[in-house]
Amino acid sequence: MNKLTILISCPDQVGLVTNITRVLAAHQLNIVAMREFVDEANKAFFTRIACTGELAEIKTLQDKLLENLPSTAEVNLITEKQKQIVILVTKEYHCLAEILIRNQFKTLGANVIGVIGNYEALRDITEKLGIPYHFISHFDKDKATFETEIINIIKQLDADYLVLAKFMRILSAEFVEHFTGKIINIHHSFLPAFIGANPYRQAFERGVKIIGATAHFVTNNLDEGPIITQHTSHIDHNFGVKEMIRAGKEIEKKVLLDALELIFEDRVFVSGNKTIVFK
Structure with missing residues (x-):
């Protein structure tokens, strides 16, 4: 099992957490920890997700997350590297x-x-x-x-x-x-x-x-x-x-x-x- 940290920032909207977790489940990734914050003043959403699973298709995962998020979303996938x-x-x-x-x-x-x-x-x-x-x-x-x-x-x-x-x-x-x-x-x-x-x-x-x-x-x-x-x-x-x-x-x-x-x-x-x- 490999560890993966996912950082996402994007405009806030209904259903973001559902969309994100559905994509991760489809890629057989287990969520170990997930923290979210919504900046109400700027209508911005931030989340840090720690996952475990097989990480053979990082680029595919990133593309799929972007497909299910607002167009200006930023998605950063970070593998275990010092x-x-x-x-x-x-x-x-x-x-x-x-x-x-x-x-x-x-x-x-x-x-x-x-x-x-x-x-x-x-x-x-x-x-x-x-x-x-x-x-x-x-x-x-x-x-x-x-x-x-x-x-x-x-x-x-x-x-x-x-x-x-x-x-x-x-x-x-x-x-x-x-x-x-x-x-x-x-x-x-x-x-x-x-x-x-x-x-x-x-x-x-x-x-x-x-x-x-x-x-x-x-x-x-x-x-x-x-x-x-x-x-x-x-x-x-x-x-x-x-x-x-x-x-x-x-x-x-x-x-x-x-x-x-x-x-x-x-x-x-x-x-x-x-x-x-x-x-």
């Missing part, structure tokens, strides 16, 4: 180290195939855990050349997703377009508050009582892409900037790993600038 990821870093190690340790012990849910850094600072920890490290300096070239070199490495590695694990460079719209919907960032703030640089300094100066972190997809708008996960922690007047940064790093690791787990298990739909997450 995602391949590339990590982009600068100098901070905490998020990278957490990912690499899980990768080492096969608990990440994906395979790290390379790390790209614009400093040499994280080469040692990366290579000690058996992952190739690619250094591309941003000091001796213009931004377009810098990004082109990164793109070439990513395409050679054939990555499914890019993870910005504290990669402190703003990516151009041209770069993002190469990997639309495939770039995940961890932002050290509870977005939409404190966008951009030095959010802990911003939070300290504002006297906040809650700090947080946000994992989101990267779009052309800085720190405004669809949010995947967020977490917060309560603080008080005893926290200076250093204490806030220290506490924030623990939140950042958790938020990023939670988001990656959801993505690697194909539990996230992007709808406009929002996400639908089937946990």
